[in-house]
Amino acid sequence: MSAHERVRSAAAARGLEIEIRERPQASSLAEAAETLGLQPSDIVKTLVVKRSDDSYLFALVPGGRSISWPKLRAIVGVNKLRLPEADLALAATGYERGTIVPIGSTTDWPVYVDETILGRRVAMGAGSHGYSLFVDADELIRAYDATVADISVPE
Incomplete structure (x- = not known):
């Protein structure tokens, strides 16, 4: 099953409406937003984060912001979190960095x-490059019973 088929099947199973579009390469967040007709903050990064017990979590943060490690650790209730190496991220999700969703x-x-994406239609990784x-961010949150919190800081 291709990455797109996996994404579409998982979305359908959760009653989540998605659209996957091809996009040109961009050299910056601003350029990517412009090519998609969006504001930079409408492009959401999905970061896979490793806990010390070798389990993971997803942190969704809008463009122009980055994870606040102290805030995320407090919300999760742990002392240690980190970004895993590319091979661990792939093993944990089935997706390569830059495509993770x-x-x-x-x-x-x-x-x-991150609470700043509430109430918006957002763009994010689609499981494969390009x-x-x-x-809809609120529908994604509902479908995944996501925890919404202040977990970011401006870049």
Whole structure:
């Protein structure tokens, strides 16, 4: 099953409407937003984060912001979190870095969403390079019973 088929199947199973579109390469967040007709903050990064017990979680953070490690650790209730090496991220999700999305991940890790994306249609990874997935953020949060919190800081 291709990455797109996996994403589409997982979205359908959760009653989540998505759109996958091919997108040109971009050299910056601003350029990517412009090519998609969006604001930079409408492009959401899905970061896979490793816990010390070798389990993972997804942190969804809008463009122009980055994870606040102290805030995320406090919300998750742990002392240590880190970004895993590329091979561990692939093993944990089935997706390469730059394409990671919670939808269709090989394991349904818990999802933590920065509160700033509420109420918007956002673009995110689509499971394979050169594509963006569009989804209503509130519907994604509902479908994955995500934890919504202040987990980011401006870049």
